[in-house]
Amino acid sequence: MAKKLIGHMACPECGFSDAEVGEDKNGHPYRHCPDCNAQYFTRGDPGRIAKLKEKMRPVKTGEPAQDLPATPKKRGALDGLFDPK
Ligand SMILES: [Zn+2]
Numbered sequence: 570m571a572k573k574l575i576g577h578m579a580c581p582e583c584g585f586s587d588a589e590v591g592e593d594k595n596g597h598p599y600r601h602c603p604d605c606n607a608q609y610f611t612r613g614d615p616g617r618i619a620k621l622k623e624k625m626r627p628v629k630t631g632e633p634a635q636d637l638p639a640t641p642k643k644r645g646a647l648d649g650l651f652d653p654k
Contacts, residue, residue, distance in 0.1 A: 590621065
């Protein structure tokens with residue numbers, strides 16, 4: 570079964586902070602904790618899905634995970650005068 574990771578959440582069983590939330594073959598979200606191996610399946614139940622997604626931190630897709638903005642070198646008006654040759 571190809572697993573599709575959609576987010577992470579805290580494991581209510583062991584407290585592990587990065588339990589994986591994936592989608593099963595029917596597109597229903599479920600939780601799997603790699604630490605204690607607990608699994609939780611919503612099986613398409615709207616109430617369970619809502620509660621799972623409420624606690625989930627979604628995985629950002631499309632862009633590479635980069636939280637830190639690139640820091641451009643700040644150049645003031647006079648910086649060019651002191652360039653080492
Ligand atoms: Zn766990």
